[in-house]
Amino acid sequence: MSLHELTIAQARELLDKKEISSKELTSSVFDQIERVEDKVDAFLTISKDEAEEQADAADKRIAAGDISPLTGIPLAIKDVICTKGVRTTCASKILENFIPPYDANVMEKLNAQGAVMVGKSNMDEFAMGASTEFSGFKPTKNPWDLSRIPGGSSGGSAAAVAADMCIGSIGSDTGGSVRQPASHCGVVGMKPTYGRVSRYGLVAFASSLDQIGPFGKSVEDVAVLMNAISGFDERDSTSIKEDVPDFTKSLSEGMKGMKIGLPREYFEAAGLDEEVKQLVNVAIDKLVEMGAEKVEISLPQTEYVVSVYYIIAPCEASSNLARYDGVRYGKRADDAESMIDMFRKSRSRGFGDEVQRRIIIGTYSLSSGYYDAYYGKASQVRTLIIEDFKDAFEKCDVMVSPVAPEPASLIGEMSGDPLKMYTADIFTVSANLAGIPGMSVPCGFTKSGLPVGLQIMGKHFNEEALIKTAYNYEKAAGINGKKPVL
Numbered sequence: 001m002s003l004h005e006l007t008i009a010q011a012r013e014l015l016d017k018k019e020i021s022s023k024e025l026t027s028s029v030f031d032q033i034e035r036v037e038d039k040v041d042a043f044l045t046i047s048k049d050e051a052e053e054q055a056d057a058a059d060k061r062i063a064a065g066d067i068s069p070l071t072g073i074p075l076a077i078k079d080v081i082c083t084k085g086v087r088t089t090c091a092s093k094i095l096e097n098f099i100p101p102y103d104a105n106v107m108e109k110l111n112a113q114g115a116v117m118v119g120k121s122n123m124d125e126f127a128m129g130a131s132t133e134f135s136g137f138k139p140t141k142n143p144w145d146l147s148r149i150p151g152g153s154s155g156g157s158a159a160a161v162a163a164d165m166c167i168g169s170i171g172s173d174t175g176g177s178v179r180q181p182a183s184h185c186g187v188v189g190m191k192p193t194y195g196r197v198s199r200y201g202l203v204a205f206a207s208s209l210d211q212i213g214p215f216g217k218s219v220e221d222v223a224v225l226m227n228a229i230s231g232f233d234e235r236d237s238t239s240i241k242e243d244v245p246d247f248t249k250s251l252s253e254g255m256k257g258m259k260i261g262l263p264r265e266y267f268e269a270a271g272l273d274e275e276v277k278q279l280v281n282v283a284i285d286k287l288v289e290m291g292a293e294k295v296e297i298s299l300p301q302t303e304y305v306v307s308v309y310y311i312i313a314p315c316e317a318s319s320n321l322a323r324y325d326g327v328r329y330g331k332r333a334d335d336a337e338s339m340i341d342m343f344r345k346s347r348s349r350g351f352g353d354e355v356q357r358r359i360i361i362g363t364y365s366l367s368s369g370y371y372d373a374y375y376g377k378a379s380q381v382r383t384l385i386i387e388d389f390k391d392a393f394e395k396c397d398v399m400v401s402p403v404a405p406e407p408a409s410l411i412g413e414m415s416g417d418p419l420k421m422y423t424a425d426i427f428t429v430s431a432n433l434a435g436i437p438g439m440s441v442p443c444g445f446t447k448s449g450l451p452v453g454l455q456i457m458g459k460h461f462n463e464e465a466l467i468k469t470a471y472n473y474e475k476a477a478g479i480n481g482k483k484p485v486l
């Protein structure tokens, strides 16, 4: 096995035993990037020089016995997370040359552990999308089938892990952007509880929904990354003062006494692919074999979740993106005749079509005369969605379901039909609307070889139950280790 194929846990062991150095591990990762990045296009910026320096520093720390779980581990970071001195574009032309003067909270935490950043990964512009086709620069390809999307918006982070161009990665999830690409790329991904991970330095899309989350090659790796990035931060006003457990303690065997809820509406949803449904059902049977108890539950508001999300998210986005006016960040039109003309030209040229569409939907929904009918109504239904989950979690510990109705689509298949793309978010957006944690763990492949994920959702701040369920499933299914041929 080549070094870049290692999981975090495997690399940790070899690093600690001094059988390999971070320098060797990092250089193996860069060899792989050199070999396959042209095919996959997972990165917007590759920071090789900085990574080599970080690897050297990590090796010194390891030699001195100053070791944290991520010391010397090469990671990819979604380009929506501010990295001091390293270009952060959000895959938008409007931020093409933006170099943050500060690190996001998660970067401070990863740097304190001595992690190595290999680069900034591709995404849909400002995290708006589900395929990474809406990147302002280039689409990322799915390592399992280069004619297909990797999912999105954190498609670069998921593809980079699947293609072994990093050992683990960080993404963000506003309506499914960690879970859905994890599912499409056959890796593990987690969206933590809202408030668990600081949003300080995460470029805002929809602030009441955004949450940073990790990708890994195994459930254990995701637990290690969760340990690293979680915790209260006073610079994020919605960060919550809640104790952070050691998530690796949840990697324990046995599902006895665990009640797993199956939301009826999800399994009956129109458009749910038969093969996806079957793979998820087989996974559920496995959990039952291990001692879990199956409970049917209902989430009656499911038919409204996509509509509610696609009002609330664009409303918040239209407000958050008002700051890109050509004055404060990034690109400015230099042929403007007046201030207003400068705003208009900078924004029209800097933002792509999907971002402009959302700004228009959001501005419209928030405007006087329409606010009550759209944003106000959507907020009321959001409360009902939260109540759905409260009621359902009286009957179960976790919920399991598909992540997405279909496996990864062909590039170009959905990008021209935004409504169709939005509809495919039906199983993921509700966790963000309710603020609960969600996870995707690989649960097999379709006949044509495309990965499919199992979604596990849980109660607020009970990521441990998700990790435990995913870990048990992963162990029993034994589907780890299969690699895309690139």
Ligand code: GLN
Binding pocket: 127, 128, 129, 130, 152, 153, 172, 173, 174, 175, 176, 177, 178, 205, 313, 425
């Ligand atoms: N697909 C959803 C959207 O387009 C979710 C995006 C996300 O989670 N960042 O908004």
